[in-house]
Amino acid sequence: MTSEKSATYHRLITAAAACFSEKGFNATSVSDIARRAAVSQGAMYTYFKGKGELITAIVMEEQHTALQNYTLSYQCSPFERICQLMKSCINEVGYPADHRLWVEIIAESSRNQTVRETFILTDKIMRDGIKSIISAGIARGDFAGDLDLEASTIALFALIDGLIARKAINTDFNLERDMPGFNRLVEKILVV
Numbered sequence: 001m002t003s004e005k006s007a008t009y010h011r012l013i014t015a016a017a018a019c020f021s022e023k024g025f026n027a028t029s030v031s032d033i034a035r036r037a038a039v040s041q042g043a044m045y046t047y048f049k050g051k052g053e054l055i056t057a058i059v060m061e062e063q064h065t066a067l068q069n070y071t072l073s074y075q076c077s078p079f080e081r082i083c084q085l086m087k088s089c090i091n092e093v094g095y096p097a098d099h100r101l102w103v104e105i106i107a108e109s110s111r112n113q114t115v116r117e118t119f120i121l122t123d124k125i126m127r128d129g130i131k132s133i134i135s136a137g138i139a140r141g142d143f144a145g146d147l148d149l150e151a152s153t154i155a156l157f158a159l160i161d162g163l164i165a166r167k168a169i170n171t172d173f174n175l176e177r178d179m180p181g182f183n184r185l186v187e188k189i190l191v192v
Contacts, residue, residue: 009047011037013061014096016054021101025055025108055108056118058096063122065094070129078137079190082130083183086156090163090175099168106161127153134190143190155189 015037019028030051034041048054069088074081093102109119130153137143167173175182 008037008039008043012039012044012047012054013057016051017058017096017098017101020055020058020104021098025051025104052112052114055105055112055115058101059105059115059118059122062094062097062102063125066126067129069094070126070133077142078133078140079142079187081133082137082156082190083186085130085133086160086186087175087182089160090167093164099164099171102161102164103168106165123157127157130156137190147190152189156186159185159189 012033016028016033019032019036022028023032028051030041030044033051033054034044037044048057066089069085074084076084093099097105105115105119109116127150131149134143134147134149134152138145138147163173163175163179167175179185
């Protein structure tokens with residue numbers, strides 16, 4: 001969470017995330033969010049004009065969390081770092097989203113132009129973060145110099161989004177138990 005944003009802002013984000021996750025975007029009302037955040041609707045409107053701005057803010061917060069993780073220094077190989085980051089995204093998603101909410105965000109992105117634009121921009125920024133790690137791997141000779149960064153990161157994020165959806169649908173899904181060959185699958189995408 002960023003320190004320059006108020007506690008009320010974060011309460012609203014967290015409340016909206018919980019409501020959207022539980023009821024879905026369309027079934028959640030502004031009053032549901034305000035009530036859960038323990039603020040008046042009027043106070044909520046000083047931060048957000050409506051649910052669309054809230055879901056956009058949630059996507060931006062998730063992006064911020066992911067980028068913080070991408071920029072941390074690491075001692076392992078770029079391949080191992082990418083696997084670590086992917087597993088973290090799949091297992092924990094990111095503040096303030098959970099697995100069900102991430103599926104809801106993807107669904108709302110298909111219907112809502114503003115959310116779609118934010119999602120696409122966020123996806124590009126997050127894939128650029130992974131591209132920088134892949135580039136480090138290319139420089140080390142871990143990956144082929146002609147690896148298609150765009151196609152590779154699209155495939156990696158499709159895998160992430162799909163497994164997040166699986167976890168949303170089946171809360172018993174466990175990446176380590178149910179997909180012991182996960183790293184080999186990622187290797188097939190990155191090592192040509």
